Amino acid sequence: MFGGLTGLTDSKGTDWGEKMLNTVASQTIRHLFTQSESVEVLVRCHPSSKLLQGSIDSFKMNGSGLVIRRDFAVEEMSFETDAVAIDFGAVLGGKLNLKQPTQAIAQVILSETGINQAFKAELVKKRLVNLSVPALTALSGGQPVSFTDVQVQLLPGNRLHLAAKADLNNGELIPLSMTLTVAVERRRRISFKDPKIELDAVPEAQREISQTLSMALAEILDNMVDLDRFDLDGVKMRLNRLETEGKKLIFSGYAEIERIPHSS
Known part of the structure; x- marks a missing residue:
């Protein structure tokens, strides 16, 4: 059986062991996402006999039209590892398990549409609605404040335009408009810096509170x-x-991949 897995090739020269591993890896990776239009995995292992020891040369994944945790759309995602050790016995059982942690270079592409959809996700909305922060409730007569109708437009130079409304829970909606710079901090945070508040389209009577609430939203x-x-x-x-x-x-x-998760 092992000889068949590592010794046979198809008309394109693809080793059957690699082909099986590609199939298992594709199925495993696909299950990480709530939804996916395409997930392509390419595993390389030469000579093929190394697969029996669980050693592969590289592991590449390209996916498009992905959805993470039901609400977060990713237009494209790709990653590629160097040599990595896997459990070959688990592959025979239809699973992909790492013998040791590994790293992969990665690229993620979000669309403007996907970003705007993310602001409607419960995980995001709960951090923007019914806020009882004293600095905000002081502006609303003690009532919780909510930021709603968030719309993002991507701009050149790592900037974006953001429009929203602040609901003071007293029947008054305050329009907010600003541009911000987006950047990476400490390799794990996305920062929103240098807010430039735009008040031209805000009624004059609301401009001062719009300025204050826009700065609060940026923070x-x-x-x-x-x-x-x-x-x-x-x-x-x-x-x-x-x-x-x-x-x-x-x-x-x-x-940083410690293990391959089996569900999103």
Whole structure:
């Protein structure tokens, strides 16, 4: 059986062991996502006999149209490892298990549409609604304040425009508008810095409170996006850089993979 797995090749020269491993890996990775349009995995192992010892040369994954935790859309995700040790016995059972932790270079591309959808996710909304922070409730007569209708537009130069409304829970909605710079901090946080408040479209009677609430929202966002909160079990993402490109936000970094999780 093992000889058949590591000695046979198809018409394209693909080793049957590699082919089986690619199939198992594709199924495993696909199950990490709530939804996926495509997930392609390419595992290389030469000579093929190394597979019996669980040693492979590289592991590449490219995915598109991905959804993480039901609400977070990723337009594209890719990662590639160097040599890695796996449990070959688990592969025969249809699972992919690492013998030791590994790292992979990674790239994640978010679309402007996907970012706006994320602001509607419960995990995000609960950090923006019914806030009883004294600095905010002082503006609303002691009532909780909510930030709603958040809309993001990506801009060149790692900047974005953000529009929202502040609900003071007293029947008054305050329009908010600003541009911010997005950057990576400590390889795991997305910072929202240098807010430039825009008041031209805000009624004059609301401009002062709009300024104050916009600064408060910018501070909330700056402390909200920590990748450790979104890690898959056994996988930690670390970022080196990000850039805006048209309607896309592109992250480059690496993944610390302790084990391959089997569900999202």
